Amino acid sequence: xxxxxxxxxxxxxxxxxxEQSAFQFLFHQHYKALCxxxxxxxQDTQEAExxxxxxxxxxxxxxxxxxxxxxxKAFLFIATKNACLNFLKSRERLTLREKEFTYLQSHADxxxxxxxxxxxxxxxxxxxxxxxxxxxxxxxxxxxxxGKKNDExxxxxxxxxxxxxAQKLRALKLIRSSLLKKNMLPMLGIYIALVKYYYYH
Amino acid sequence: xxxxxxxxxxxxxxxxxQQNTLTEAEHAALQEWIHAAPENRALFEQWTNAGYLQGKLxxxxxxxxxxxxxxxxxxxxxxxxxTRYRRLYWWSAAAAIALLIAVGIYLQPRHxxxxxxxxTSVAILPxxxxxxxxxxxxxxxxxxxAANQTLHQQGSIAQLQNGSLxxxxxxxxxxxxxxxxxTPRGGQFRLRLPDGTNVWLNAASAITYPISFSQNxxxxxxxxxAYFEVAAHPQWPFRVKTPGNTTIDVLGTDFNINAYTDxxxxxxxxxxxxxxxxSGANAALLKPGQQAMVNAADQINVSRAxxxxxxxxxxxxxxxxDADIPAVMRQxxxxxxxxxxxxxxxPAKRFQGEIQRRLPLxxxxxxxxxxxxxxxxxxxxxxVEP
Numbered sequence: 001x002x003x004x005x006x007x008x009x010x011x012x013x014x015x016x017x018x019e020q021s022a023f024q025f026l027f028h029q030h031y032k033a034l035c036x037x038x039x040x041x042x043q044d045t046q047e048a049e050x051x052x053x054x055x056x057x058x059x060x061x062x063x064x065x066x067x068x069x070x071x072x073k074a075f076l077f078i079a080t081k082n083a084c085l086n087f088l089k090s091r092e093r094l095t096l097r098e099k100e101f102t103y104l105q106s107h108a109d110x111x112x113x114x115x116x117x118x119x120x121x122x123x124x125x126x127x128x129x130x131x132x133x134x135x136x137x138x139x140x141x142x143x144x145x146x147g148k149k150n151d152e153x154x155x156x157x158x159x160x161x162x163x164x165x166a167q168k169l170r171a172l173k174l175i176r177s178s179l180l181k182k183n184m185l186p187m188l189g190i191y192i193a194l195v196k197y198y199y200y201h
Numbered sequence: 202x203x204x205x206x207x208x209x210x211x212x213x214x215x216x217x218x219q220q221n222t223l224t225e226a227e228h229a230a231l232q233e234w235i236h237a238a239p240e241n242r243a244l245f246e247q248w249t250n251a252g253y254l255q256g257k258l259x260x261x262x263x264x265x266x267x268x269x270x271x272x273x274x275x276x277x278x279x280x281x282x283x284t285r286y287r288r289l290y291w292w293s294a295a296a297a298i299a300l301l302i303a304v305g306i307y308l309q310p311r312h313x314x315x316x317x318x319x320x321t322s323v324a325i326l327p328x329x330x331x332x333x334x335x336x337x338x339x340x341x342x343x344x345x346x347a348a349n350q351t352l353h354q355q356g357s358i359a360q361l362q363n364g365s366l367x368x369x370x371x372x373x374x375x376x377x378x379x380x381x382x383x384t385p386r387g388g389q390f391r392l393r394l395p396d397g398t399n400v401w402l403n404a405a406s407a408i409t410y411p412i413s414f415s416q417n418x419x420x421x422x423x424x425x426x427a428y429f430e431v432a433a434h435p436q437w438p439f440r441v442k443t444p445g446n447t448t449i450d451v452l453g454t455d456f457n458i459n460a461y462t463d464x465x466x467x468x469x470x471x472x473x474x475x476x477x478x479x480s481g482a483n484a485a486l487l488k489p490g491q492q493a494m495v496n497a498a499d500q501i502n503v504s505r506a507x508x509x510x511x512x513x514x515x516x517x518x519x520x521x522x523d524a525d526i527p528a529v530m531r532q533x534x535x536x537x538x539x540x541x542x543x544x545x546x547x548p549a550k551r552f553q554g555e556i557q558r559r560l561p562l563x564x565x566x567x568x569x570x571x572x573x574x575x576x577x578x579x580x581x582x583x584x585v586e587p
Binding site: 020023024031032036039045049052057060070074078111112113118119120121122123124125126141145169173176177180 | 204205206207208209211212213215216219220221222244248251254255257258259260261262263264265266269270272273274276277278564567570571
């Protein structure tokens with residue numbers, strides 16, 4: 001963890017100094033997650049991206065105030081959420097989506113935001129896909145995220161059908177999340193799920 | 202800020218649950234949260250639904266961090282925009298590396314180092330169409346799907362054709378000599394008996410039958426698993442005997458018998474028509490869609506059958522319904538002709554699902570590993586580890 005702390009200190013220092021590298025790093029770390037989060041509230045991808053830009057601009061103005069990387073992340077999410085809710089109010093669009101959202105907020109544990117948790121889960125899963133090696137990642141994304149069939153992928157990448165299949169199997173071995181795998185398996189003729197797991201201890 | 206940390210904690214537990222990396226204390230914490238409110242349970246179910254997450258990942262993918270960054274940079278670092286293209290490459294490379302390091306360090310302490318899947322590349326192929334025919338004098342003939350041939354015995358003619366052995370319709374006669382068709386582990390075969398009844402024989406199974414049936418009844422004996430489409434002859438009763446005391450009297454019908462001696466009991470599943478299952482002093486009449494389970498004490502338990510499950514093997518699939526690991530592995534052992542070795546405790550997991558039987562074993566094990574089981578393969582031994 002020492003290295004991480006050191007890196008965090010460098011990040012905070014560079015951020016306070018308004019260094020491009022710090023902002024670029026934060027964009028790569030949080031932008032997709034924040035846009036996903038905002039889009040889940042406002043249901044409009046372009047609006048979501050604009051609102052996230054505003055949050056980063058707010059961060060720009062407060063850049064000297066942060067003591068930790070997690071505080072930056074929390075700030076970005078809270079700023080984005082408030083901006084989204086204000087946007088919905090300003091448009092007087094108390095949509096069903098927002099009702100549902102506030103409902104979940106009020107009924108779940110105090111202090112728990114399901115959408116923050118969901119964004120975090122999706123981010124973990126997405127990073128797991130991003131961590132796959134080159135061609136394996138490309139094929140997995142085309143299949144899993146773009147819904148392309150094996151022969152379409154083989155055509156697009158100018159590789160054999162068997163290579164596509166082999167790379168998918170490789171992805172399956174590398175990926176740790178059971179749920180990513182679960183949706184991969186039907187492509188391989190396997191539809192199996194763990195239905196119960198008894199803990200004896 | 203505190204709220205944010207708590208939400209992240211729940212996300213961490215859900216993600217760890219998906220990866221099977223939670224400690225017992227974390228598992229307990231997750232269970233506590235799930236039970237704290239019905240909304241929590243609904244969220245948990247949503248976040249462990251593969252289809253739901255796939256849709257969400259597709260949304261997530263839509264957003265482009267590079268494009269977002271460029272917009273931001275154009276606004277806050279106008280001077281840098283001129284040199285954008287020269288600098289873009291190494292900035293994004295540096296950021297990507299930094300991100301990987303940060304993510305790596307962030308994740309590392311939470312994971313037990315998971316070993317690389319230990320399935321070796323030894324290709325264990327699925328079963329094929331093959332069997333051995335044993336004649337009345339004890340001589341044997343290997344049968345497979347390749348060769349077509351004709352067998353003559355005592356005036357009976359049998360054709361071996363396309364992986365199926367077909368006896369010509371018999372003349373009314375006395376009971377003839379007995380033949381036995383045996384499938385090995387990793388084999389299956391089809392048979393047409395001289396009365397026109399079709400039989401599908403699963404792996405590691407056998408059926409003994411006369412080359413011509415007596416005028417009074419048609420009687421065959423099976424071990425293992427077989428599916429029967431019995432030719433309807435109302436005045437000519439058909440009876441299937443199994444190891445132990447169980448016999449099935451058939452009244453013109455399609456049904457499956459699973460009588461493997463390493464399974465918990467003898468299961469007769471009726472698809473259409475009617476059969477009477479008898480075992481010792483007990484008897485039960487089955488209706489279509491019912492299954493009779495006969496245990497070692499000759500007790501018969503009739504229940505609603507899942508015919509999809511009972512007949513999966515016939516359409517080349519394994520089918521599991523709330524199956525424990527040994528039940529799954531017994532099916533694999535028979536079809537891939539492998540031995541199962543358990544190292545340590547057998548994890549108390551249960552499965553449902555379907556796996557094609559045409560796949561090489563390695564693919565099937567990959568699939569099962571995806572549900573958190575661990576295997577290694579040594580020769581024809583599959584070692585199951587907790």
